[in-house]
Amino acid sequence: MSKGDALRDRTAAAIVDSAAVSLAERGQLVSMNEVARAAGVSRATLYRYFPNREALLHAMATTGVEQLAARVADADVPGLPVDEAVARLVRGFITVGSKYVALSAGGWVRTDEHPDVETLLTEPVRELFRRGIAEGALRPDLSPELLSELLSGLVKAALGMVAAGRLGAEEAAAGVVTVLLDGARAGARSPDRPGGPPLAP
8 A cells, every 4th residue: 555545545534534533422413524524634535535425424334334344353253252252342332332332323224335344243143043043042933033133222222321421331331231141041031931020000
């Protein structure tokens, strides 16, 4: 990579990072001019890298997925006990997700546009749940696919509370892990099975 390419990459990364912070703090009200000022670049430079808001959001989504994938890789999921692996993944998802939470606000869902999102993010989580079921750590009546969807929903709800200032990232992550694992752990009883907890009136 030439010095010019490296400089362009650093500038683009700085713009994306500043945009993520600004949008997380103020939502869709942030203008492209404000993004440029926060990144320390001129308006013309911003538009040279990202010709419109959609292009910037797409770059943010791509960066978000790549940062999440790095967290998944660093978590050493295959080498950890299931409970610990889930907790480590959730902390990573909340930490990175809180920075890019604006992507899911107001209908701006963009992470699915990444061509490798299934391989980088979804499949490692499902594989963890498959292992947990096979090892007897997780309930066999909950499929890896269902557990993945439930985890995604819990993380999304927690991120909404973090963005609203109602929870800190650590507290949100702990809540997600507790709710998911207390319901999914082997030995947890289902309300529709004999001996399960009574349904609320």
